[in-house]
Amino acid sequence: MNIDIPSLNLIVLAPQFVIIVAALVVLLADLFRGQEQKNLPAWLSLAGVIFSAVVLFATWGGEASSFQKMAAADGYSQFLNLIFLTTAGLSILISIKYIADEGLAVGEYYALLLLATAGMMLMGAATDLIIVFLALEILSIPLYVLTGLNRARLESGEAALKYFLLGAFASGFFLYGIALTYGATGTTNLAGIVGFLGSANPALSVVEGAGPYLTIALGLLLIGFAFKVALVPFHTWVPDVYQGAPTSVTAFMSVGAKAAGFAALARVLLYAFPTLASGWTVPLAALAVLTMTLGNLAAIAQTDIKRMLAYSSIAHAGYILMGVVAANEAGVAGILFYLLAYALMNVGAFATAIVVGPALSPSKGKRGEPGVEIADYAGLASRRPFLAAAMAVFMLSLAGVPPLAGFMGKFYLFSAAVQADLTWLALVGVLNSVLSAFFYLRVIVVMYMKEAEEPKPLSLSWPLGIAIALAALGTLALGLWPSPLLDMARQAIRALLGS
Amino acid sequence: MNQLGLPILSLITFLPLVGVLVILFIPGEKAEAIKNWAFAVAAVDFVISLALYFTFQSDSAQMQFVEHVPWIENLGISYHLGVDGISLFLVLLTTLLSPIAILSSWTAITDKVKEYMIFMLLLETGMIGVFVALDLFLFFVFWEATLIPMYFLIGRWGGARRIYAALKFFLYTFGGSALMLVAILVLYFMNARATGQPTFDLLQLLQFDVPAAAQTWLFLAFALGFAIKVPLFPFHTWLPDAHVEAPTAGSVILAGVLLKMGAYGFARFCLPLFPEASVTFVPLMSVLAIIGIIYGALVALSQRDVKSLVAYSSVSHLGFVVLGIFTLNAQGVSGGILQMVNHGLSTGALFLLVGMLYERRHTRLIEDFGGLWKQLPLFGTFLLIVTLSSIGLPGLNGFVGEFTILVGTFRANVVYAVFAALGIILGAWYMLTMFRQVMHGPLDKPANRELKDLTIREIAVLVPIVVLIFLIGVFPNLFFDKMGASVTALLAQVAGP
Numbered sequence: 001m002n003i004d005i006p007s008l009n010l011i012v013l014a015p016q017f018v019i020i021v022a023a024l025v026v027l028l029a030d031l032f033r034g035q036e037q038k039n040l041p042a043w044l045s046l047a048g049v050i051f052s053a054v055v056l057f058a059t060w061g062g063e064a065s066s067f068q069k070m071a072a073a074d075g076y077s078q079f080l081n082l083i084f085l086t087t088a089g090l091s092i093l094i095s096i097k098y099i100a101d102e103g104l105a106v107g108e109y110y111a112l113l114l115l116a117t118a119g120m121m122l123m124g125a126a127t128d129l130i131i132v133f134l135a136l137e138i139l140s141i142p143l144y145v146l147t148g149l150n151r152a153r154l155e156s157g158e159a160a161l162k163y164f165l166l167g168a169f170a171s172g173f174f175l176y177g178i179a180l181t182y183g184a185t186g187t188t189n190l191a192g193i194v195g196f197l198g199s200a201n202p203a204l205s206v207v208e209g210a211g212p213y214l215t216i217a218l219g220l221l222l223i224g225f226a227f228k229v230a231l232v233p234f235h236t237w238v239p240d241v242y243q244g245a246p247t248s249v250t251a252f253m254s255v256g257a258k259a260a261g262f263a264a265l266a267r268v269l270l271y272a273f274p275t276l277a278s279g280w281t282v283p284l285a286a287l288a289v290l291t292m293t294l295g296n297l298a299a300i301a302q303t304d305i306k307r308m309l310a311y312s313s314i315a316h317a318g319y320i321l322m323g324v325v326a327a328n329e330a331g332v333a334g335i336l337f338y339l340l341a342y343a344l345m346n347v348g349a350f351a352t353a354i355v356v357g358p359a360l361s362p363s364k365g366k367r368g369e370p371g372v373e374i375a376d377y378a379g380l381a382s383r384r385p386f387l388a389a390a391m392a393v394f395m396l397s398l399a400g401v402p403p404l405a406g407f408m409g410k411f412y413l414f415s416a417a418v419q420a421d422l423t424w425l426a427l428v429g430v431l432n433s434v435l436s437a438f439f440y441l442r443v444i445v446v447m448y449m450k451e452a453e454e455p456k457p458l459s460l461s462w463p464l465g466i467a468i469a470l471a472a473l474g475t476l477a478l479g480l481w482p483s484p485l486l487d488m489a490r491q492a493i494r495a496l497l498g499s
Numbered sequence: 500m501n502q503l504g505l506p507i508l509s510l511i512t513f514l515p516l517v518g519v520l521v522i523l524f525i526p527g528e529k530a531e532a533i534k535n536w537a538f539a540v541a542a543v544d545f546v547i548s549l550a551l552y553f554t555f556q557s558d559s560a561q562m563q564f565v566e567h568v569p570w571i572e573n574l575g576i577s578y579h580l581g582v583d584g585i586s587l588f589l590v591l592l593t594t595l596l597s598p599i600a601i602l603s604s605w606t607a608i609t610d611k612v613k614e615y616m617i618f619m620l621l622l623e624t625g626m627i628g629v630f631v632a633l634d635l636f637l638f639f640v641f642w643e644a645t646l647i648p649m650y651f652l653i654g655r656w657g658g659a660r661r662i663y664a665a666l667k668f669f670l671y672t673f674g675g676s677a678l679m680l681v682a683i684l685v686l687y688f689m690n691a692r693a694t695g696q697p698t699f700d701l702l703q704l705l706q707f708d709v710p711a712a713a714q715t716w717l718f719l720a721f722a723l724g725f726a727i728k729v730p731l732f733p734f735h736t737w738l739p740d741a742h743v744e745a746p747t748a749g750s751v752i753l754a755g756v757l758l759k760m761g762a763y764g765f766a767r768f769c770l771p772l773f774p775e776a777s778v779t780f781v782p783l784m785s786v787l788a789i790i791g792i793i794y795g796a797l798v799a800l801s802q803r804d805v806k807s808l809v810a811y812s813s814v815s816h817l818g819f820v821v822l823g824i825f826t827l828n829a830q831g832v833s834g835g836i837l838q839m840v841n842h843g844l845s846t847g848a849l850f851l852l853v854g855m856l857y858e859r860r861h862t863r864l865i866e867d868f869g870g871l872w873k874q875l876p877l878f879g880t881f882l883l884i885v886t887l888s889s890i891g892l893p894g895l896n897g898f899v900g901e902f903t904i905l906v907g908t909f910r911a912n913v914v915y916a917v918f919a920a921l922g923i924i925l926g927a928w929y930m931l932t933m934f935r936q937v938m939h940g941p942l943d944k945p946a947n948r949e950l951k952d953l954t955i956r957e958i959a960v961l962v963p964i965v966v967l968i969f970l971i972g973v974f975p976n977l978f979f980d981k982m983g984a985s986v987t988a989l990l991a992q993v994a995g996p
Contacts, residue, residue, distance in 0.1 A: 381614075382611070385614075396647060401643055401644075401646065401647060401673075402639065402640040402643045402644055403640050403644060407640075407643075411636075411680070414680070414681065414684060415574075415684045415687070415688075418681065418684040418685055418687075418688055419688050423681065423684075423685060426681050426684065427678070427681050430677035430678065430680055430681055431674075431677060433673075433677060434670065434673050434674040434677050437669065437670060437673050438666075438670065441650075441666060441669060445654060445662055445665075445666070448651060448654065448655055449654045449655055449661070449662050449665075482571055483570070483571045483572060483573075486571065486573065486574075487573060490573065
């Protein structure tokens with residue numbers, strides 16, 4: 001009897017391993033560090049992220065699959081890793097002073113952040129539904145903890161509980177979807193599903209019994225994903241969680257968790273289930289319209305910057321979903337490009353919220369920071385012209401004004417929709433951009449056209465400044481010179497779309 | 500390469516941007532240095548742009564001074580610049596009005612001078628880019644990019660209701676161009692599927708015959724964006740707010756250049772890309788233009804604020820431009836193009852004069868003035884010339900433009916011409932009424948007795964415009980000659996093979 005020894009090509013997940021090792025090192029170092037070395041975990045984490053990026057680029061372009069085809073290193077996962085590492089790196093930079101001011105546990109914070117990053121990266125590499133589920137949990141559980149890390153604030157705990165309960169529900173849906181998929185197709189492996197659907201006539205299988213199970217399975221998987229990427233009507237946790245979580249965590253998860261969700265969503269739908277596209281295209285298009293429109297409409301009414309950005313992030317999920325619905329090369333490359341652009345501009349925007357809404361440490365007798373009102377940005381242009389300019393860049397980019405990264409990303413996604421003969425969807429998208437300009441501009445109005453009555457103290461530090469500068473320059477550069485990254489994104493999705 | 504052997508259009512377009520980069524390094528307290536530098540950059544840009552006029556080959560309908568470099572290659576987007584007889588004068592108008600606008604803000608803007616000048620120069624880059632871009636994507640980027648600086652100029656340095664006006668301006672234009680973006684994409688994929696050559700290049704897209712059924716929708720989507728910018732009735736409601744609240748220089752640029760972007764868009768994109776739809780929509784566009792002419796004039800007649808009077812007169816005058824373009828004959832189109840320049844000069848000058856008055860008296864209400872001629876003879880002389888230019892006195896520029904447009908309209912449709920001519924009469928009425936109430940009569944308001952006449956700087960601001968007003972009025976062929984070939988080629992494209 002032959003025993004099949006699974007091939008373990010560890011190189012496939014090398015960037016992920018680096019991050020996990022870094023997380024462990026951070027935890028250990030936190031035990032032995034001196035009192036005055038309170039930034040040591042941050043620098044160690046940053047070093048881990050950079051080293052992971054080095055490993056990523058060293059193995060860039062190679063395509064390999066391992067763990068019995070449960071995970072793959074292909075162009076798609078590599079590009080996603082780039083997004084996650086960028087997000088993690090920026091998030092660490094904006095956290096350093098904030099975490100210290102808030103009096104949060106330093107070691108745990110960075111270790112959890114790295115573990116969540118590893119989960120996201122695994123999500124991009126997963127080619128088996130089981131791994132998708134594992135990755136989802138690896139990224140979610142640290143995020144639940146991070147959300148509630150600020151024990152001095154009630155909102156933080158409330159947000160963590162909400163996030164956890166709804167996230168657990170979503171995981172349940174997802175798991176049930178996996179089980180039904182297995183029941184219908186006999187495998188959880190994406191390539192296996194492709195083989196099954198390719199061999200059986202889909203129209204026939206609906207009659208023969210696998211069909212209804214598969215339909216329900218797909219529906220449940222979609223609900224699970226919809227929770228994670230916050231599509232309307234599965235978005236209700238977002239505003240409270242984003243507002244309640246420590247701002248640096250919000251920045252990190254608003255980008256990272258969303259990108260991870262879309263990464264797996266696109267891979268599962270477009271790689272494994274393209275034959276059932278007639279079944280999921282219309283519901284997803286409807287979800288995209290709902291998500292964009294409700295997200296933007298609700299954002300208009302917000303006065304708290306974190307809540308506004310939360311609703312805006314819902315709307316952006318709607319734009320990104322257009323790429324999945326279009327299901328063509330431009331669409332998927334557009335998703336990747338957009339996620340990168342979104343990482344830069346959204347982390348940047350949250351970073352300014354850290355500056356403007358300075359943390360009041362619990363030792364000062366106040367229970368944590370108050371909400372960061374948009375009104376707190378008043379007069380920022382005269383106090384900190386470069387900071388205000390950076391925030392203006394982020395807002396205009398989120399609104400989709402050229403020549404900024406957000407515009408290029410939207411342009412790409414809209415063009416994918418038009419190419420897929422979904423011109424009406426592109427139309428809804430552009431009209432939503434106009435709608436969104438309304439609330440993004442309001443921040444600019446407050447910064448540039450109003451003066452503060454009693455200026456609140458700002459909380460700036462040089463790592464934070466560097467992160468904001470990098471994000472702003474990146475937003476500009478991606479808008480003015482998108483070619484290299486667009487090419488990379490198009491290369492990256494070859495494996496996924498099987499061309 | 501082009502006849503000058505150097506990328507002159509890039510130079511003209513991006514010189515102001517280079518100026519901005521330098522300003523970033525001048526400390527904000529050195530307001531004088533910043534002003535001088537900004538003015539110098541804009542003035543040098545104007546001088547360089549004069550080379551375009553003198554080396555432009557009038558007999559050629561081809562794009563000239565062309566630059567063509569791939570930008571985002573796999574989407575077929577390129578950095579493609581060029582001017583022809585249609586865009587040449589709009590580029591020159593922009594480079595002329597920009598230094599004038601900067602000079603006019605010398606004493607009016609004392610707050611945040613650095614940012615102000617940065618936005619003025621950014622705006623100049625965006626506007627020139629709109630007129631020289633020959634790639635639809637590039638055009639769209641420049642088109643949208645002009646929004647941001649103008650939004651800030653109105654919102655930061657404007658009047659009491661500036662935030663409302665700035666937002667309205669932004670949302671109207673942004674909304675109008677949103678549909679245009681989708682239309683550009685649809686056009687792109689239609690062409691790519693038909694020819695296998697994905698491209699946003701205007702000159703290549705012009706080779707493609709858009710199916711007649713699609714033309715209607717594409718035309719309407721483009722036209723909406725342009726009509727809001729012009730602004731054509733009934734999309735004009737943002738204009739009076741934006742004009743009244745904007746600082747003087749903002750109004751000058753807004754009326755002088757930004758509105759022209761809409762009319763230019765019709766001539767450059769709508770007509771040649773969608774010729775059949777253009778012909779179909781001639782009645783609609785002409786009627787809207789005529790309503791704009793008469794409505795704008797009637798509303799102007801009832802204004803008490805000089806600045807909103809001038810703003811509504813813009814609605815009226817731009818109606819003439821659109822009417823001319825949609826006559827689809829040589830007279831109408833050339834007249835329309837010249838009238839864009841004329842309107843830029845005379846309305847620009849009117850806003851400058853109103854601004855000078857406002858700086859002295861801090862009011863713009865007509866009833867607060869009267870008999871100013873005794874106190875301000877120089878001011879009065881300039882205002883008289885500009886007023887007469889605006890109402891189309893023979894010998895001045897306005898006459899040439901309006902007359903040519905009317906000739907073209909008469910050839911196309913007599914009824915349109917009759918109604919349009921009514922607008923000219925109304926124009927004379929409200930302008931002369933305003934002039935009489937402000938300049939003549941008794942000097943009975945005590946505050947007006949203190950007013951000082953124009954300074955040297957203010958005269959320097961106005962003289963170039965007045966010279967051009969006479970020049971165009973007396974030697975219109977200096978301008979028509981350069982347009983002829985391009986206009987003929989455009990009309991040939993519309994008429995079809």
